[in-house]
Amino acid sequence: MPKTLEEINRKIKEGNAVVVDAEEMSLIVEEKGLAKAAKEVDVVTTGTFGAMCSSGVFLNFGHSEEPIKMQRVWLNDVEAYTGIAAVDAYLGATQLSETKGFDYGGAHVIEDLLLGKEIELRAVSYGTDCYPKKSLKTKITLEYLNQAIMVNPRNAYQRYNVATNSSDKTLYTYMGTLLPNFGNATFSGAGALSPLCNDPDYETIGIGTKIFLGGGKGYVIGEGTQHNPKAGFGTLMVKGNLKEMSAEYLKPAIFHKYGVTLYVGIGVPIPVLNESIARKTAIKDADIVTNVLDYSVPKRDRPILRKVTYEELKSGLIEIQGKEVPTSSLSSYFIAKKIALELKNWLEKGNFLISAPLEKLPYDVVFKPMKEEIMRVKDVMLAPVITIKGGSSIREAANLIIEKNIDHLPVVSKENKILGILTSWDISKAVLGKYRFVDEIMTEKVITAELEESVESAAKKLQEHNISALPVVDKEQKVVGMITTSALSKLLIK
Amino acid sequence: MKVRVYFPGKVVNEPVIAQTILESKSLINILRATVDEHGGDMIIDIPEKDYTKIVNLLRSRGASVSMLEKPIILNEEKCINCGACISICPTKVFNYKEDKSISVDYERCIQCGLCINACPHQALMVHRKC
Numbered sequence: 350m351p352k353t354l355e356e357i358n359r360k361i362k363e364g365n366a367v368v369v370d371a372e373e374m375s376l377i378v379e380e381k382g383l384a385k386a387a388k389e390v391d392v393v394t395t396g397t398f399g400a401m402c403s404s405g406v407f408l409n410f411g412h413s414e415e416p417i418k419m420q421r422v423w424l425n426d427v428e429a430y431t432g433i434a435a436v437d438a439y440l441g442a443t444q445l446s447e448t449k450g451f452d453y454g455g456a457h458v459i460e461d462l463l464l465g466k467e468i469e470l471r472a473v474s475y476g477t478d479c480y481p482k483k484s485l486k487t488k489i490t491l492e493y494l495n496q497a498i499m500v501n502p503r504n505a506y507q508r509y510n511v512a513t514n515s516s517d518k519t520l521y522t523y524m525g526t527l528l529p530n531f532g533n534a535t536f537s538g539a540g541a542l543s544p545l546c547n548d549p550d551y552e553t554i555g556i557g558t559k560i561f562l563g564g565g566k567g568y569v570i571g572e573g574t575q576h577n578p579k580a581g582f583g584t585l586m587v588k589g590n591l592k593e594m595s596a597e598y599l600k601p602a603i604f605h606k607y608g609v610t611l612y613v614g615i616g617v618p619i620p621v622l623n624e625s626i627a628r629k630t631a632i633k634d635a636d637i638v639t640n641v642l643d644y645s646v647p648k649r650d651r652p653i654l655r656k657v658t659y660e661e662l663k664s665g666l667i668e669i670q671g672k673e674v675p676t677s678s679l680s681s682y683f684i685a686k687k688i689a690l691e692l693k694n695w696l697e698k699g700n701f702l703i704s705a706p707l708e709k710l711p712y713d714v715v716f717k718p719m720k721e722e723i724m725r726v727k728d729v730m731l732a733p734v735i736t737i738k739g740g741s742s743i744r745e746a747a748n749l750i751i752e753k754n755i756d757h758l759p760v761v762s763k764e765n766k767i768l769g770i771l772t773s774w775d776i777s778k779a780v781l782g783k784y785r786f787v788d789e790i791m792t793e794k795v796i797t798a799e800l801e802e803s804v805e806s807a808a809k810k811l812q813e814h815n816i817s818a819l820p821v822v823d824k825e826q827k828v829v830g831m832i833t834t835s836a837l838s839k840l841l842i843k
Numbered sequence: 844m845k846v847r848v849y850f851p852g853k854v855v856n857e858p859v860i861a862q863t864i865l866e867s868k869s870l871i872n873i874l875r876a877t878v879d880e881h882g883g884d885m886i887i888d889i890p891e892k893d894y895t896k897i898v899n900l901l902r903s904r905g906a907s908v909s910m911l912e913k914p915i916i917l918n919e920e921k922c923i924n925c926g927a928c929i930s931i932c933p934t935k936v937f938n939y940k941e942d943k944s945i946s947v948d949y950e951r952c953i954q955c956g957l958c959i960n961a962c963p964h965q966a967l968m969v970h971r972k973c
């Protein structure tokens with residue numbers, strides 16, 4: 350028998366609702382079966398605590414004695430956006446301090462506000478007849494603000510990609526420090542405790558859903574930016590009153606050589622209205638699959654190295670291309686669980702009711718890439734390209750280089766696949782040794798460019814490896830063109 | 844046990860560790876070594892029974908020696924128990940406990956410093972006292 354939300358809320362008010370967290374729910378379903386679990390359990394609580402860059406606070410400072418229409422405003426040297434009304438501003442979590450750089454940002458201001466600390470407020474203006482004041486400097490605390498309303502455009506990713514690094518350099522990313530040669534892999538998200546993973550079809554979560562936000566109560570106000578439900582990457586836009594929140598569940602973080610972000614604690618209660626919802630809330634880490642991406646590839650569509658479940662990720666080791674790679678979580682499962690339990694506590698005490706969504710989150714949207722005009726390698730490469738077959742003599746290669754007046758000669762297989770590359774310098778050097786075939790003197794580890802790669806990325810490769818040409822290869826590693834520094838510089842002058 | 848050894852600039856060029864190994868006939872494992880213009884800084888692992896002997900030999904050659912008890916400091920107020928440090932550490936100092944909070948096995952730390960910047964919450968510090 351399905352339950353109604355009214356029944357569940359009545360039980361909550363009476364203090365006898367059965368509330369369990371999402372981890373417990375999967376055990377209950379396993380033990381008692383779906384029908385019994387759906388009947389017995391009224392609410393399943395979820396939780397997540399991780400880096401949520403797309404967060405910030407709307408602030409209203411009140412009017413100064415001589416009024417000012419703020420044109421630019423800073424809090425502890427962190428600039429907030431004030432292209433709205435005179436004394437309203439939006440402080441973004443990732444905005445960096447103009448004096449402290451990576452060591453302090455919007456997230457730290459939010460924390461300092463929560464801790465009751467004094468914040469230096471600075472503003473400038475052009476002055477108007479109604480707002481004559483042109484500059485202002487004062488100290489404020491959270492208490493003195495009329496409003497401090499957290500509005501986070503994108504929080505609570507359903508799941509997230511796993512990051513690793515195949516290159517030979519350490520990378521510093523928003524996914525943390527990635528050690529070279531698959532030295533580690535990092536992931537984010539609470540897995541089976543994650544709110545949207547427990548309601549993947551958005552049957553109970555929608556606009557108006559009351560949630561736990563940063564230790565206080567908040568609301569879902571719609572789908573988050575980059576919401577991508579069909580790919581299993583749904584997101585939430587949320588709001589709540591910062592004045593009711595706690596520094597325990599909103600923590601600034603610094604990702605080394607990347608920047609500042611805010612860790613946000615979110616918990617969503619899911620009413621168990623029927624067996625179908627019970628089944629979805631019984632999800633386990635082993636059921637949640639995500640992709641391992643190579644972050645050393647500087648492209649939007651990074652190659653997927655493998656698929657992996659949260660269970661594997663949480664085991665501490667995963668295999669990537671035959672290598673055992675240690676994993677690390679960036680978000681805190683410990684605090685995610687604490688949030689789910691805290692929310693359970695609120696529901697059991699009867700002071701938090703479940704709200705029916707006014708509207709469901711959209712399911713029919715896609716996350717499109719940016720529209721931009723990119724010059725691609727295929728548009729500017731030199732083609733056709735002169736190559737030489739493996740097994741040819743060095744003399745033949747020398748002849749070709751002189752005859753065609755070129756500096757680089759890719760060595761290819763019968764199928765035209767890249768084997769190596771020769772430069773005129775290699776040939777001159779070969780004269781000194783007793784070499785006969787191109788294969789003996791060519792460079793085998795060839796840096797190549799791809800047809801669809803941007804010219805910018807190819808130019809970076811040339812610079813990074815201090816070379817002057819890149820063979821261009823297609824998907825099958827066949828040589829189809831050449832990119833050279835001299836051709837690129839001509840392009841710029843044109 | 845782990846010991847931290849400092850070499851002032853003037854003894855950096857001498858094979859102090861090799862001589863100490865020869866004379867003490869003890870197995871000394873070099874876990875980490877850095878040298879710059881101010882001198883050398885090394886973390887070594889030595890058998891506990893030879894501690895006094897080795898320390899005396901090192902000191903007689905101009906090195907300063909200190910015991911490493913808590914090589915790193917974890918600020919529990921700041922730590923959120925994420926686990927970002929776990930996969931960074933080359934010697935597996937960090938682990939999850941049963942309740943998914945972080946345990947620190949100080950014994951294993953070689954003070955490489957990798958975890959310091961990798962912690963998003965600035966909860967880790969290397970202990971520097973000599």
Ligand code: SF4
Pocket residue numbers: 917921922923924925926927928929945961962963964965966967
């Ligand atoms: S990375 Fe920092 S915050 Fe995370 S568990 Fe390690 S010490 Fe704690």
Ligand code: SF4
Pocket residue numbers: 914915931932933934935936937951952953954955956957958959
């Ligand atoms: S300094 Fe940090 S990363 Fe290095 S060994 Fe010690 S705990 Fe591990």
